[in-house]
Amino acid sequence: MDFAPPKYAQVMRAIQERIESGEYAPGDMLPSETQLVRELGVGRTTVVRALQTLAMQGWIEREHGRGSFVKGRPQSAADRVRPSLMTAEQGESAGAVVEAGRIPAPRHVARLLGVAEGTPVIARKRLARNADVVSAVETVWIPLEHALGTDLDKPEPLRRGIRQHLQAVKHLRFDHITERVSARTPTQEEAELLGSSNPVLGVLATVHDPAGNVLMVVSLALPGSLHELEDVFKVS
């Protein structure tokens, strides 16, 4: 079964698309709430909720008694691409999983997980493909206790992302992620999978639950020629 997104989200998307397409340019006044009600066939409650959410996200500005005005696509630190979160969130397609099973934890992973080096953990390694080119090698390391009873140690592709799977099966909740990015030469194995030994962006991330415990470690190798991490931020 598939679900239609809620109406207020549909209204938001409709307006966002008109802003991105240039139909509503920055500075323009949006149609009034009552106009949108008539045009979109929804209640004013719904329109107001959509507009207020857009205002909170920085797309528009609302002035009491005057109208709503376009500001443009919001640039916030929040919409930065977080490669580790993408990895945890995306489902898997056929053939993506290279390896999934129990492995002694290497030192750098053991330290981040807070276990002794060599402790058996579940490692799940997969390939991200982009137009038939391998665009990333993703390895997820999970302590046995958290992987127990999940499908993470099975080579079959997951239909939902790892985060949703862990939440549904084990009620584990992600709270925050610490991500460290560096540049390095790919390991032998990564070079073979990527078909190149050019420099890669190495991302090493720890995923924490609300109590601060480390749920898992994500390690990524992103070929420098294919990936750029973009970030826009205000100067104080």
Next chain:
Amino acid sequence: MDFAPPKYAQVMRAIQERIESGEYAPGDMLPSETQLVRELGVGRTTVVRALQTLAMQGWIEREHGRGSFVKGRPQSAADRVRPSLMTAEQGESAGAVVEAGRIPAPRHVARLLGVAEGTPVIARKRLARNADVVSAVETVWIPLEHALGTDLDKPEPLRRGIRQHLQAVKHLRFDHITERVSARTPTQEEAELLGSSNPVLGVLATVHDPAGNVLMVVSLALPGSLHELEDVFKVS
């Protein structure tokens, strides 16, 4: 005249105070919406709006069908280190400046500055040292119009950072910065300056004024073995 804050804000404050006082402890379930409606004498619309806003701000968590649960006072994510901003902010020490003067803009810089390739611009290249090791090659590209009258084209070290210098002399204000990070092999020149041709983090940043005009471009080569960019962020 003084105004009473809107009711939904009063409801928010009431719940925040109960969380801060410990009456509602983290993990506790809040009273249900209908209970709060009776207790506070407001409509459910108002209670729902207050609770949804608190959830967006991270005070509580709402689970469909189960209830609302206390998370605690929200904490904003730690600020990330912005290498390009550091570069623009720091002063220079003796011998740091490798080169400063007029150069035809290379293609990738010209595109970011919005000028034709080969247009003369000011390039200022310097080295960051850390315990006598060259830890970064920093190049700043500035259109002639912005560099005119400044000391940016002179090889003498600046006592203040580039940002303060531009603001004091030319009244230019930084508003936001777009930063793109990738992994690459250092150029011939960078490799010589760094004394190594190991992979580097390549940072390419454009600095914008409040109107969105590009004030300058910053290009950094950070050896992967010496630099890690760390970032902590909340998961939705």
Next chain:
DNA sequence: GATCACAACTCGTCCGCACAAGTGGATGAG
């Protein structure tokens, strides 16, 4: 005892309506 259906609760969304309050142009008195 295990299983299933159901009721009673939760939050999620949506509607129509109402009134307050801010803005700006039209209108008419002076």
Next chain:
DNA sequence: CTCATCCACTTGTGCGGACGAGTTGTGATC
């Protein structure tokens, strides 16, 4: 012309009701 007033518009807030959907306990049934 100047100014106050009014009116038509805008958004802000609030209410009650309705229905959907997820969760959990309870009790009947097998």
